[in-house]
Amino acid sequence: MTALLRNTLAVVVATTLAAASGAPSAVARPAEPQVVTAHDHLRDLAPAAAGPLDYARASAVLVSHDDSTLAILQVRGIDRSVAGRSFGAHLHVGPCVAGDGAAAGPHYNTDTIAGKVPPRVSPSTEIWLDFTVSPTGAGNALTVVPFTPQPGNRSIVIHEKPTDHHGAAGSRLACLPLSW
Ligand SMILES: [Cu+2]
Secondary structure, eight states: OOHHHHHHHHHHHHHHHHHHTTOOTTSOOOSOOEEEEEEEEOEESOTTSOOTTTTOEEEEEEEEETTEEEEEEEEEOOOGGGTTOEEOEEEESSOOOTTOGGGGOSBOBHHHHTTOSSOOOSTTTBOBOOEEOOTTSOEEEEEEESSOOOOSEEEEEEESSOOOTTSOOOSEEEEEEEEO
């Protein structure tokens, strides 16, 4: 993604989120939006066997403003033989390390970060980006959550199955590094 596109997207999203939150546009807004981007080949977390994501690459954008975050995930180069299949994907707290799915740690959960016990597990307290593979081997996901993720060496992990109500999605297939 070019810097121009990223900056334009940031302004558009920030304006949209501000409007959605009902913030008066005449008021000066000292806080700049936080924009996090990543674009890379996916790291293989299941290298023992050939998988549908072995040649895939992905882009992710997280735009946060006024404690709302828009998250976008675009995956390309997925094996077309799995068109129509859905995969779970989430922001995890830890880093994306090839061959080491455990390194990514648990889901990023805003309740856990805030020390709330027990944390609520939902698409509002975590960033869930499940996608369904198109006939051309692409997957797209978008979500909006009511919090700003804290910086760190993090990852978006793609799992073998869609996310269930408990946040589970089966084994970890691949990940995209995301650091800010
Ligand atoms: Cu996950």
